[in-house]
Amino acid sequence: MEFGFSLVHVSDLHFGGVADLYQIEALETVIPDIEPRVIVISGDISQRARHGELQRARAFVREAGRTAPVFIIPGNHDVQWWWRPFIPFGSAAKYRKYRQYFGHELAPTLEFPEAIITAANTSHGVAWGSLTPRLRDVAVKGHLPKGEIDRVRKIFREADESQTRILVMHHNLLRGELSKRMGLARWQQAQRRVVESGADIVLCGHDHQDGVDTLDGVVVACAGTLSGRSRGARAPLFYRIGFDNRGVHVEEYQWNATERMFRRADVHAFARRRVIHEEAVRSSIG
Numbered sequence: 001m002e003f004g005f006s007l008v009h010v011s012d013l014h015f016g017g018v019a020d021l022y023q024i025e026a027l028e029t030v031i032p033d034i035e036p037r038v039i040v041i042s043g044d045i046s047q048r049a050r051h052g053e054l055q056r057a058r059a060f061v062r063e064a065g066r067t068a069p070v071f072i073i074p075g076n077h078d079v080q081w082w083w084r085p086f087i088p089f090g091s092a093a094k095y096r097k098y099r100q101y102f103g104h105e106l107a108p109t110l111e112f113p114e115a116i117i118t119a120a121n122t123s124h125g126v127a128w129g130s131l132t133p134r135l136r137d138v139a140v141k142g143h144l145p146k147g148e149i150d151r152v153r154k155i156f157r158e159a160d161e162s163q164t165r166i167l168v169m170h171h172n173l174l175r176g177e178l179s180k181r182m183g184l185a186r187w188q189q190a191q192r193r194v195v196e197s198g199a200d201i202v203l204c205g206h207d208h209q210d211g212v213d214t215l216d217g218v219v220v221a222c223a224g225t226l227s228g229r230s231r232g233a234r235a236p237l238f239y240r241i242g243f244d245n246r247g248v249h250v251e252e253y254q255w256n257a258t259e260r261m262f263r264r265a266d267v268h269a270f271a272r273r274r275v276i277h278e279e280a281v282r283s284s285i286g
Contacts, residue, residue: 003242005114005164008036008068010238011205012225014077015057016047016103023094023226023236024060026261031251032067034240037112041076042205042223043170054078054101061102062144068082071110073099073119075170075206076140081125092203094125107148109219114241115164118155122171122184128184142171142183142206149197156198161178164243164272172222174215175206178232183207191215199275201241201248204210210237212250212268219248219270239261247271 008031013019031039041061044054061070071229078098095106107119122142124130129143156165171183173194183206184190194202201219209231212226217251221239230236237254247269 004244005112006034006036006240006242007166007204008034008039008118008238008240009042009221010039010226011042011170011203011221011223012044012075012127012208012227013041013057013060013226014044014047014227014229015060016050016053018047018227018229020226020228021057022235022260023255023262027226028063031064031167034253036068037114037238038068038110038117039070040166040168040203041072041169042076042203043073044205044225045072045075046078047099048076049080049097051097054281058101064209069110071108071119071168072115073108073121073168073170074102074104074106074123076123076125076142079123081127091124096158106151107151111159112163114162114229115166116155116159117166117168118152119168120144120152122148122169130187142169143185144193146193149193151263152199153197162208164248165198165200166203167194167197167201168203170204170206170212172204172207173202173220174211174213174222175229176209176210176231177211179207179218181207203241207231209234210239210252212239214270217273219250221250237265240264243272245272 045057064070066270079094107121108117120160130141175182205223208225211222228234235254237252242249251270253262256263
């Protein structure tokens with residue numbers, strides 16, 4: 001299917017002991033055939049933020065970058081949270097290794113004539129905003145600070161009306177079907193903030209289970225993991241997401257372990273928020 005603008009969305013590659021190199025190599029092979037305008041990696045590119053893991057991840061990013069620009073953000077596994085837990089003014093140490101290999105910007109912005117992509121950093125390690133009453137959530141949960149979403153809102157507000165607004169974050173915005181868990185602390189507040197940001201679509205990961213749904217008109221595409229830790233033994237997959245004037249089309253490329261390749265599977269189609277709003281206005285008038 002041809003689109004005016006398309007991207008590849010992958011997440012949670014976890015270079016290190018749990019990475020599946022057959023899947024990574026197959027992904028490297030198929031990306032040029034899909035011809036995306038940009039490749040989005042929504043965090044957890046390493047397992048323990050070790051130099052060797054990040055070096056292999058950087059090699060993957062450089063290879064993918066031969067096809068299209070790579071838009072990458074850190075996940076909770078890429079943050080050395082043990083360096084500065086709970087210290088708000090010492091956060092730079094947590095991201096030092098990630099920045100060494102992928103640049104200083106933790107929440108980049110990339111603009112095309114057809115779309116604008118920006119990120120909100122939700123991976124803060126052990127931080128006050130990410131704490132919940134559950135001990136197992138420590139350094140796993142993320143949170144969406146007001147300052148982050150205010151910056152995102154400003155970027156989308158200043159974008160051209162015709163541009164698709166794409167928000168990238170690491171932690172799953174919707175509850176995992178199998179895990180039954182939200183990726184973010186204060187998740188109701190985070191959902192309100194995202195809906196009010198003006199985003200047309202959110203790309204996220206973290207939960208290790210793929211899923212596509214909507215939140216008050218915002219499409220939410222949660223990529224699974226390309227590693228040996230896919231939740232519920234589901235077949236790993238990545239997304240090719242295409243945009244046209246009226247819709248968002250999320251294509252699944254699912255791993256075939258027998259053939260050791262990704263094959264196109266299901267397609268999810270949604271109307272864009274602008275189209276939904278225009279149709280609602282017409283209905284109220286007529």
